[in-house]
Amino acid sequence: QVQLVESGGGSVQAGGSLRLSCAASGSSFSGYTRGWVRQAPGKEREFVAAITWSGARTWYASSVKGRFTISRDNAKTTVYLAMNSLKPEDTALYYCAVLVRGAVDAVAAYDYWGQGTQVTVSS
DSSP, X not given: OOEEEEEOOEEXXXXXXXXXXXXXXXXXXXXXXXXXXXXXXXXXXXXXEEEOTTSSXXXXXXXXXXXXXXXXXXXXXXXXXXXXXXXXXXXXXXXXXXEOSSOTTOGGGEESOOOOEEEEEEO
8 A cells, every 4th residue: 555654743832843754655656755844723735845856946935945855775765854933834735746747836737746734833
């Protein structure tokens, strides 16, 4: 069974840090760009960051650029999202997904979603 499993979420105070992980099982999704998308309560899903299969190229939403860093392990099965200087507005359910076609910052371009991991930032 092909699936993505996110972990690493939690509750932190503003200014804190968390590191999310997205592990692939059943398939390494070889060759595909993988991304992080988040959904805050009452809001639509929004693009956060993405990384190519090789790791050579990354993209970030303007709201997280300079604070978040996306990376992947050498085996290319796990993708990480290091989140620093967290703000209350970063509170959301964070999903990992595979870019199958379309623009890297278009949520509709992603498929094979994980179940999500909750990040809560208090002020």
